[in-house]
Amino acid sequence: MAKTALQFRHNSSDVAIFVDGGTNLLVALRELIGDMTPKFGCGQGGCGTCSVLIDGELHLSCLTLAETVAGRSVETLDSLKQGPNLHPLQRAFADNFAAQCGYCTPGMLMAAKALLDRNPSPSRAEVVEAISGNICRCTGYEPIINAILAASGGRASA
Amino acid sequence: MTVTVKTFTSSSEAAAALSSDRNARYLGGGTLVMRALNEGDVSISTVVRANDHALMRIDPSGPRITLGAGVTFARILGERDLAFLHAPARSIGGPAVRNMGTVGGNLFAPNPYGDFTVALLALDATVALQGGFGSRDIPIEEFLQSRERQAGSLVLSVSCTRPTSAEAFRYRKIARIKPKGGSVITLAAHLPISGGRIAGARIALGSMAPTQIRARAAERALEGRSLDAATVAAAASAAAEGTSPSDNALGSAWYRREIVGVHLRRLLLGQE
Numbered sequence: 454m455a456k457t458a459l460q461f462r463h464n465s466s467d468v469a470i471f472v473d474g475g476t477n478l479l480v481a482l483r484e485l486i487g488d489m490t491p492k493f494g495c496g497q498g499g500c501g502t503c504s505v506l507i508d509g510e511l512h513l514s515c516l517t518l519a520e521t522v523a524g525r526s527v528e529t530l531d532s533l534k535q536g537p538n539l540h541p542l543q544r545a546f547a548d549n550f551a552a553q554c555g556y557c558t559p560g561m562l563m564a565a566k567a568l569l570d571r572n573p574s575p576s577r578a579e580v581v582e583a584i585s586g587n588i589c590r591c592t593g594y595e596p597i598i599n600a601i602l603a604a605s606g607g608r609a610s611a
Numbered sequence: 612m613t614v615t616v617k618t619f620t621s622s623s624e625a626a627a628a629l630s631s632d633r634n635a636r637y638l639g640g641g642t643l644v645m646r647a648l649n650e651g652d653v654s655i656s657t658v659v660r661a662n663d664h665a666l667m668r669i670d671p672s673g674p675r676i677t678l679g680a681g682v683t684f685a686r687i688l689g690e691r692d693l694a695f696l697h698a699p700a701r702s703i704g705g706p707a708v709r710n711m712g713t714v715g716g717n718l719f720a721p722n723p724y725g726d727f728t729v730a731l732l733a734l735d736a737t738v739a740l741q742g743g744f745g746s747r748d749i750p751i752e753e754f755l756q757s758r759e760r761q762a763g764s765l766v767l768s769v770s771c772t773r774p775t776s777a778e779a780f781r782y783r784k785i786a787r788i789k790p791k792g793g794s795v796i797t798l799a800a801h802l803p804i805s806g807g808r809i810a811g812a813r814i815a816l817g818s819m820a821p822t823q824i825r826a827r828a829a830e831r832a833l834e835g836r837s838l839d840a841a842t843v844a845a846a847a848s849a850a851a852e853g854t855s856p857s858d859n860a861l862g863s864a865w866y867r868r869e870i871v872g873v874h875l876r877r878l879l880l881g882q883e
Contacts, residue, residue: 457616475614475648475658496649498642504707510685511707516645518638518658520616567706585791586705 461522463488464532472519479503479514482529490530490559494588501587502560504567505529511567513586530559533566542566545604546597553591560587565601574605614648618660622741625661626765630743635659637765639681640711642704643720666715666767669693677770680715684727687714695773695780699730699799702784705791715766718751719758722818723793723861726784728755729823732815733799734780736771740764755822779803783878784817785870787861794818795862796871798878802838809833814846814875819854819867828852829875838879847876 456471463486470485482488482505494500496515503515506528514527533540539547542565552558561584568575568583575583580601581594589597617635619625629635635657638644647655666681671692678687684700687693688709703709703717703726717727718738728751736751742764751769754761774780782799786792797817802809812833814826828849836842849872856867877883 473613474616477645477649497646498704498708498711501705501707510710512710513642513707515649516641516711518616518641518645518660520618521641521660564706582790583706586707 457520459520459523461524462526464528476519477515478505478512478517478519478522478527481519482514482527488529488531492556492559494556494560499588500557500560501564501584502557504560504563504587506563506567509567509570511564528563530562533562542569542601542604545600549596549600549603551593551596551600553589553593557587557589557591561589561597565604568601569605575602577602580605614655615657616660617657618662620662622661622663622666622765622767625659625663626741627743628657628659629765630763632657632659633763636762637661639713639716640683642708642712643716661765668768670770673773675770675772677768678714679768680713680766682714684709684712684714695777696727696730698782699727699784701790702726702782702786702797714769718754718766718769719762722821722857723795723859725823726794726797726817729797729815729817730780730782730799731769731771732823732825733782733801733813734771734774735801735813736769738769739767741767752825755824758822774801775803781878781881783874785874793861796856796867796874797823798871798874800875800878802833802879804838807837808835809838809842810835814850816850816854816871818861819851819856819871821855821857824854826850826853826871826875833879840880843876843879846879847872850875 459472460469491514492502494502498513498516505514508525564584564587580598617628636644636655638658638660666679668679670677671690684703687696687700732751737748738751738754739748780801784797785795794817799815801813803811812830814829817823829846832845832849851868851871856864858864
């Protein structure tokens with residue numbers, strides 16, 4: 454079957470790939486571009502670990518048909534890196550012990566970034582709402598919420 | 612497995628492609644169709660898309676509102692004029708799902724999903740459909756009763772009349788996980804009051820039958836009466852009448868029948 458040419462902005466570079474019909478964005482990112490930061494969890498939209506930003510908006514890459522991002526901007530966790538330094542959200546996750554097994558962390562960080570980009574000083578309830586589509590099966594939600602509040606400059610106990 | 616993706620600029624072309632291929636499915640926000648493809652659903656050989664701006668339109672002002680089929684729940688939450696639909700929109704998914712999932716797709720969402728459609732059923736919405744041979748408007752209840760046969764048609768938009776007051780429309784989703792989770796049951800009630808009495812009561816239920824349904828016995832118990840304790844008790848005791856819930860991981864059919872009256876009573880009394 455014919456492949457479709459696809460061009461989009463991936464983090465800070467333009468990429469061009471060929472995708473099979475029906476390929477989802479997660480597969481395109483991981484297998485065709487080699488960006489392993491978004492993870493495959495459930496493939497059903499239930500876990501959130503594949504979360505990426507499309508034109509700044511939080512989306513599930515496993516439920517996104519790859520060719521729908523043509524000409525758009527896709528940001529993954531890899532976009533947070535700043536040379537040898539951790540992004541403030543990553544730093545806060547490390548400082549607050551917000552990663553246990555770490556599998557949900559890429560999605561949690563992207564959901565947190567989507568929140569803070571829009572709302573730099575969220576309440577605790579807003580943080581809970583923002584990560585409500587992301588499942589942590591270590592059930593380490595409290596440190597994750599505290600880390601996002603710490604990164605936002607809010608009080609972790611608020 | 613690969614599928615053929617057909618992208619059109621107009622909804623009528625997409626509808627024609629959809630109606631001419633039994634194995635074609637329309638891709639809206641992706642939360643249903645991509646999920647099926649990820650699970651290896653071999654019944655889908657063609658994915659049809661339309662980049663038609665008309666599908667993205669919201670007409671939020673005036674007594675009758677219209678939502679294009681491609682309107683996401685996040686966009687509804689961004690419309691101040693659509694405040695009466697914010698509770699059902701917010702009850703769906705997490706933020707990512709609300710950025711993706713659409714009003715049109717929700718009409719096809721099986722249990723334990725399709726919560727927004729419960730609200731639209733209570734509001735007696737009209738569904739605008741484009742088939743291979745033209746477009747037509749049908750009541751949402753009729754649409755849901757024949758949902759299996761509607762897969763060859765493209766939903767263009769959904770419209771409904773704005774409730775006359777915030778009190779007249781109520782919505783409640785019962786989930787085990789908060790703030791996000793599949794529906795154990797979902798309830799919506801439209802209770803227009805005329806001269807102190809309910810005139811045109813509509814109660815809609817989700818996860819109480821294979822599709823969203825009306826609780827007609829409860830509606831009859833409310834019709835023409837004032838919303839007092841005796842009326843609410845009568846409606847609550849009739850809530851499960853005519854329903855056919857199933858067992859799933861979120862709850863058993865027995866449990867759903869047991870709780871539907873309890874939650875209808877709380878909804879009608881405005882209790883948490």
